[in-house]
Amino acid sequence: MKAGVPLKGRVFIIGLGLIGGSLALCIKAEHPKAKIIGYDINKKQTRLAAMLGVVDEVAEEIETGAAEADLILIATPVKKIETMIEQLCHLSLKQGVIISDAGSTKVEIVKKAACLRDKGYTFVGGHPMAGSHKSGVQAAKSILFENAFYLLTPETDTDPEALESLKMWLKGTKARFLQVHPAEHDYLTGVISHFPHVIAASLVHQAERTSRTQSLVTRLAAGGFRDITRIASSSPHMWKDISLHNKDVLLQLFTDWQEEMARVANMLRAENEEALLQYFSRAKQFRDEMPVKEKGAIPAFYDLFVDVPDYPGVISEITGYLAKENINLTNIRIRETREEVYGILVISFQTEEDRERAEQCIRHYTNYETSTGI
Incomplete structure (x- = not known):
């Protein structure tokens, strides 16, 4: 060959x-x-x-x-x-x-x-x-x-x-x-994909329980909380099967997670400011050092955040500009956490290239502020 x-x-x-x-x-x-x-x-x-x-x-x-x-x-x-x-x-x-x-x-x-x-x-x-x-x-x-x-x-x-x-x-x-090796594969994907899906689902369950007594939870969760838990919207049948297939890895990761949360709880009980600062600083540093343009186990969400005035037709205005430049989007929504004159329009794209083109397009046709949220 x-x-x-x-x-x-x-x-x-x-x-x-x-x-x-x-x-x-x-x-x-x-x-x-x-x-x-x-x-x-x-x-x-x-x-x-x-x-x-x-x-x-x-x-x-x-x-x-x-x-x-x-x-x-x-x-x-x-x-x-x-x-x-x-x-x-x-x-x-x-x-x-x-x-x-x-x-x-x-x-x-x-x-x-x-x-x-x-x-x-x-x-x-x-x-x-x-x-x-x-x-x-x-x-x-x-x-x-x-x-x-x-x-x-x-x-x-x-x-x-x-x-x-x-x-x-x-x-x-x-x-x-x-x-x-197959076992190495399952551990790696357990850490960076399977376990995060379970955590996302658990956060949503926690919010749902809280919403029964705190009516504002659902409304406030429409912003960043909805974004960080969006993988919980994946197929329930698929994740039931994946979880059972990789149960040994997940059970070990649950134990590790409980120990991690116990460490944080101890910092809070002791009001250890320095330890908490180091905890969040190390997390920020490791996260910031992760490759931005790599594709990983969880599909990337290429979101563009646009500050738009709250008036009828603003969404069709933006999508019209994107259509004019032949830029495909996969999802569009308004963040509902702000009640000022300006709101946040969140547009999702299939690729980073599409997002970059969209940002240039919107800046060309409007004076709206944009950001990628990275």
Whole structure:
């Protein structure tokens, strides 16, 4: 296999949502002679994928799509990935086929895939660390994974040529591949993704309980609190499965968190100003040193904050300017915490480039103050 030469063959993608659809588009762009076959339990998604040209063919059953595939990618929720692997284990697949997944947990999935390896097939766990605020194949983009980390979890006996072949197939993602052990993967993603989702959900539950006796909670939470807990709006079914798959890591992190909160509580009881100052200072320093333009496990929110006067039509005015410059936005809302003449319009974008263009656009057409909030 020559590096840089487009590959031919059949690629079977199971799960035609945002991730599966985006992987299909990346492979089509890099390997135009490859044939992409798609399958999804939701037949509406399957039809939509074919209509949008995300896949070349659709498979009505797993068996027909997998039979002659050179590459099989499973892009379903983590519990479904296990089910799909079980099905594949009972099929006669093409010799030399490479199988991978896109799940955000790895230990249990790699264990489940032992049956594939026992039959002589190559399985490499995968996790493209990118996402979007939108879902479904209609939101698929060939640039979704660009510059994102793509974690691979090969076994020690994985054929190096097969691993390189997988990277070649996925070259069109323009992602940065990192190889880690499955257990290391689950701990890392537990710390920077799974645990924060649980914390966000717990903060929302705490606010909900408080709102029963403090009516102002809901109104005040419409500002920064809503922003820092926005990941709690992710799919409940998906996070139920991820939490169960990575329960051992999460349980350890819960213990660590309780110890961390106990340290803070002791500082407060002792009214230790210096310790509290150092605590917040170290947190600020570490957070400020984090790469701003990197893509991580949690999809970035590229927000632009615009101070706008409170008069009818101001939102359509701003969106009109953005439309004029062909700048796409993903969400728009008004922060309700301020009651002065000016309010804060929060506009979310898919990429940092879109946000930068939008900021320049608004400054060009108006005199409204803007900021990124970083």
